[in-house]
Amino acid sequence: MNTATAHTLTGAGIPLSAHFTLPPDGAPRSTVLAIHGRGMSAGYWDAFTPLATRLGHAVLAVDRPGYGGSARYLPEGQNLADQAETLRAALKEHARTHDVGAGVFLLGHSDGGKVALHTAAGDADTPPLLGLDASGVGYHYDPGALHFPSTLGGGATKLNWGPLGLYPRGTFQASRALLAPTPPRESAETMWWPRQFETLAPEVRIPVRLTFAQHEAWWDLSPATLTAMTARLTASPAVTLDHLRAAGHNISLGHTATAYHLRVLAFLEECLLTR
Template identity: 80%
Template sequence: MNRPPTVRPHTLHAAGIELSALLALPATPPRSTVLAIHGRGMRAAYWNSFIPLATAAGHAVLAVDRPGYGASARHLPEGQTLAEQAETLHAALKEHARTRDTGAGFHLLGHSDGGKVALHTAATAGGAVPLLGLDTSGTGYQYDPQALHFPSTLGGGATKLNWGPLHLYPRGTFQASRALLAPTPPRESAETIHWPRQFETLAPDVRIPVRLTFAEHEAWWHLDDTTLTAMTSRLTRSPSVTVDHLPAAGHNISLGHTAGTYHQRALAFLQDLLPPATTAHRAATTN
């Protein structure tokens, strides 16, 4: 029987910047370490429902408060650009790998703007730490016209964009999620409109497998076949690109009724990326 994971506050040291995080370890040496990167206006605890599934499958989870959020907000009141956040995360991962067993390497799991940071991180990896794959939800290419005004996550006009129909979430989600919310740093907000061009620049430099998930009620992005084909076709150096659509889900997938389905699919994707020796070790430890 798998025991519940111990999730504890953790501090990441990144070239002079301290990032708050949540760290959860499996009962056995980790098969991999999932770097879970939250979206705009959220915090690391967005991934709370993912953590027990991942640790039960043998993975460590490092859910980070992105630069400008959590502990680093006091020192970075304006935040960082997406590229700067990726640079900070590279430094944090390198230091984390120096002191801890990360298994086969790091797997990037990003949501929304966290997916953008994950794409920046993958495209600029440079081999400093081994990266297994990139899995994003709610991170598209071209914005839907209704999202052009980019209301703040904390603003009253953003409910449809950030959540979709309210019945997609368990009772009490919105009250409970208040503890997850944080102001979006100004430098991050200022970049939002530039994302399509940034993606076009980054995509050819992503050299790891990619999985993109979009909720049925996703309102931020154009999700027609032409736009999604244009998005995936730019990931020219990725060994594989998968697009998944999740029914009965809104933008904040990991907080909704279908979170478990999404997380299991994400873990299945990660399973396929592990080296054979890692997979065999997992089978031996569970028999």
């Protein structure tokens, strides 16, 4: 099995740290751009990578602009739209020197899912985009999340994790290595996400799959709100809404991570067949 290697992407002159893993034969069927959520880092996707590479996909798990290696160059971070622009430039540069297979599949969690949606809605100057899978990103916030905590303190534990029993023993101690400060510009625009989504959703022209954990506390998961969310993705050829039982917001760190990751990869297979 191949192991992740430290990698540097360059997007619009900005160096972005990443974990890059090729499949065992070195010839990817596709490349997954895995985008972490708020206050996290590329290591969030460590459990996903072995499954994906075993099925022949390369995984490019990136520290978003303002995190990791780019933090010193972007001390205030970037807003979500600018992060997407930086990532599109980085993807274009990556494709010049690396085989991306049939194209790039966007995988995002929480604020990383927002960036993935912005990326998909941008100008088509990147390698071909195959599809987009996002977890933990909705349309309207749950009223209980309107104070927007962004750390493990201040009441954010319930929002970011859900019931602690949903995660293997040792998860919270181990996850401290994944945590990173949230850049100010990213935090400042949180409340504007519903309006942003309304603007960018009609521009997303690839298949989309949205997953919500059973114990998701950030988002309004009422049927009416989720129906309104999917209805705005008018240009997408296929929109799938999924729910994962016995899971909290940080799905990829919980007991149900493997179940979620296998569903992601099944969706990727569908995107490859219908591209």
